[in-house]
Amino acid sequence: MIGRALALAGGLTGAVGASQFPEFSQQYMQRLGGTVDELARQIDRYEADAEAVDMTLAEYLRQLGAEGSLAQTQAGNMAEDIARHDRLADALATLEGAGPFMRARLASHMGDREIAERAFEVFKPAVPATFEGAVFAGTGFLAGWLGLSLIFGFLARLWATLRAPFRPRRTTRRGYR
Structure with missing residues (x-):
């Protein structure tokens, strides 16, 4: 008994x-989209800086990395931003057209810990209707x-x-x- x-x-x-899950995944996707947009804005700024000195972004990062420890740190941070943007943009593209059932199947694409924590901070459980x-x-x-x-x-x-x-x-x- x-x-x-x-x-x-x-x-x-x-x-x-x-x-x-459906509501949390929706909020996660909103945060994901905002993060991708912000990273894209930063990358555009990096590309504009590289273009201002007649270099591609890859050349600019390589040159910046060769200039010393402070510049190396900056180049490493920029490369991490670019890699994170690419990873998150791929996840967003995969999740964007998916409904709640497909998002459950594609839950592995919702694996960015920082975004999940930020979405959970503002998430308010509710009875789904x-x-x-x-x-x-x-x-x-x-x-x-x-x-x-x-x-x-x-x-x-x-x-x-x-x-x-x-x-x-x-x-x-x-x-x-």
């Missing part, structure tokens, strides 16, 4: 948790309920197996088995 109640609680917890929220809630309920049911079933069998050698043997009226 307690196991069933706990499994139900696990199912409800899974339902509430999973139903929040959409079809997608209901499907995610149902899936979360099943996963939570099934997961805890399996764990409790396994523990009950393990307990019965470990306890079996210690049970007294039943005898008939005459004292024989």
